[in-house]
Amino acid sequence: MQKYLAEPDVTRMVFDVVRAQTLSEALEQLSSWRFDAILADLMLPDSSGLETFQVLQRKASGVAILVTTSVGDERAAMEAMRSGAQDFILKGSPDFRMLKRAIRYAVERKAALEQRDQVIRAAADGMVVIDATGIVRLVNPAAERMFLPASLLGRSFPYPIRLDETGIIEIPRPPQPPTLVEMRVSPMSWNLEPASLACLRDVGEVRRFDEMKTEVAQRRHADRMKDEWVAKISHELRTPLTIIKGAVTELAEGAAAPLRPDQMTLVGMAQHQVKRVERLILSLLELSRLESGATPLVRGRLDPAEVVHMTVSALQHAAAQRAVILTSQVTQSVGPIDADADLFEQLVMNLVDNALRFARSRVRVRLARGTPSGIELSVEDDGIGIPADKQGLLFSKYAQIDRPRGPEGYKGTGLGLAICKEIVALHHGVIKVESAPGRGTAFHVLLPELAEEPSEAGRPEPAHAAGGSL
Ligand SMILES: Nc1ncnc2c1ncn2[C@@H]1O[C@H](COP(=O)(O)OP(=O)(O)OP(=O)(O)O)[C@@H](O)[C@H]1O
Ligand SMILES: [Mg+2]
Known part of the structure; x- marks a missing residue:
């Protein structure tokens, strides 16, 4: 040798x-x-x-x-x-x-x-080599973990081997439920003899994920049914409410007979509650309309500065009643947007309405160029603020933060910000909140600009000031 x-x-x-x-x-x-x-x-x-x-x-x-x-x-x-x-x-x-x-x-x-x-040893999937006599010749660590505490090596493989077929096997794991494992067996050669390679994958996780997906789909379906039901009821309530409103207004105006002061108080209370229910129904219908996408948006070229200016003017009276200074500030370079004018106005209205309700002394509406692009509408107040742990919920339907009622006993419906979120989403924008409890709150809305050069004409003033203060 x-x-x-x-x-x-x-x-x-x-x-x-x-x-x-x-x-x-x-x-x-x-x-x-x-x-x-x-x-x-x-x-x-x-x-x-x-x-x-x-x-x-x-x-x-x-x-x-x-x-x-x-x-x-x-x-x-x-x-x-x-x-x-x-x-x-x-x-x-x-x-x-x-x-x-x-x-x-x-x-x-x-x-x-x-x-x-x-x-084979490093594979994340379990792998078992079974020789022609059914004896296990190699078990990789992933497969070993699946069959713990028993070791398969040198023993007869305890499941039927069907070449080129995929099936699910159950590995008993008392007292827990069995582990579900997907097994695919392929032919191979081991030490020059024909053998089989069983690839094993734990599908318990996949099953659990599928179950979760079904659960989420079911919940979504239930949510949709509930929304449709709420929309239907709201619609049904409109007619009786209009009749009640008409009757109460007539009573208040003395159409039936002049009212005594105590009767007037009662009718006044009824009027107040009718207004509240009306507002709730209108908000519910509006939200359902936006969410369903049933009514197409009436989009067009819109000058956001004009809407801000108009809305702020319209709310000056409400601000004065609350002794709040309401101002607006518009940066010159803000271009037009492609938006539904009614919805954009409602967005500004909802945000300013909230701000006025919570402000201590001032509310400022600002319109500027967004970062990195588009426009940014900000509504800032110096009010009580919103605790950090409640900020995540703000834009969900019916979300209200436990607070003492406003000076006029106003209790909102908790739908205003959910409507704002829908409006912003329909215009491909983003809405964010920034707040420090006790110091104030700012809502920021970022919207894309209309895809054209902003015209220089029609924006002669650098800023609009409403209420005489900036
Ligand atoms: N500027 C703000 N400062 C402090 N809290 C706010 C402010 N804006 C909203 N919130 C809080 O968020 C809650 C939800 O606001 P949202 O506008 O959705 O509902 P609402 O004002 O209560 O009712 P609605 O707008 O339907 O009349 C409010 O009840 C309030 O507690
Ligand atoms: Mg509101």
């Missing part, structure tokens, strides 16, 4: 050979050195047959092992091949002349197999 290894040939390989006379000597050498290949005679003074190979394989699992046997002892060599030996060479046969080449191929093959095993 030494002779063949020393002979120069095309492989130009040079070997460092360490000889061991017995298996125990070989094991000692394997503990001290790292070898590329082992050329093992299966018949040794202290070990014989397949066992020699198995002991060596356990000791040096990553090293290529080639076995040599004498004529008549080939069976053990064949079994060694099935168990993972890289090659076998009959002593005295012409194969010995090819020894260098055989070793080289064996080392390369072993390295490739080691890489394959590494990939």
Whole structure:
């Protein structure tokens, strides 16, 4: 053997050979050195047959092992091949002349197999190699975790193997419910024998995700049904409410008979409540109209500065009644927007109405260029502010923050900001709140500008001042 290894040939390989006379000597050498290949005679003074190979394989699992046997002892060599030996060479046969080449191929093959095993071990999915007799030959860590606490290695695989089919298996996990695992089995070869590779994926998470998706869809459906129902009832209430309103107004105007002061107080209370219900119904219908998208927007070129100016003028009286100074400030470069004029006006109205209700002394409406583009409408007050933990809820329907009622006993419907959010979304914009409790609140609306050059004409003044103060 030494002779063949020393002979120069095309492989130009040079070997460092360490000889061991017995298996125990070989094991000692394997503990001290790292070898590329082992050329093992299966018949040794202290070990014989397949066992020699198995002991060596356990000791040096990553090293290529080639076995040599004498004529008549080939069976053990064949079994060694099935168990993972890289090659076998009959002593005295012409194969010995090819020894260098055989070793080289064996080392390369072993390295490739080691890489394959590494990939299997590192895979996130579970992988199990099952030989032709149904015995598990390799289990990667992901599969081991699925079958814990039992170990499958060396045991018969406990599920039916159907090649090229995907199925769900249930791995018992008492006292918890079983783990659901998707299994796909593909044919492969393992140590030159046909085998199967079972790929396993825990689908419990996927199932739970699907269930959650269904639950969300059901909730959305229920929400939609509720919204439709609320819209229908609101619509139905409009006619009776108009009749009640008419009757109460007539009573208040003394159409039936002049009222005594105590009767007048009662009728006044009824009028106040009718107005409140009317406002609620109108808001509900408006929100439902916006959410459903049933009524198309009447969009067009709109000068936001003009709307701000008009709205602020219209609310000056309300501001004065509350002793609040209401001002507006418009930056010259703010261009036109593509918007529904009624809805934009309602947006400004809702925000200023809120601000006036909570301001201590002043409310400022500002219109400026947005960052990085578009326009920015800001409504700022110096009122009680909104606690940080409540700010997330503000734009949801019916959200109201527990507060003492306003000076006129006003209790809002909690729909104003939800309507604002819808209006802004329909115009592809964003609405944000900034607030410091005790110091004030600012709502900022960012809207895209109309895609054209803003005209210089029609904006002669740098700023509009309403109420004489800026
Ligand atoms: N500028 C503000 N300062 C402090 N709190 C505010 C301000 N704007 C809104 N809020 C709080 O947010 C809540 C929700 O406002 P929203 O406009 O949606 O409803 P509302 O004003 O109560 O009722 P509606 O507008 O339908 O008459 C208000 O009840 C109020 O507590
Ligand atoms: Mg409001």
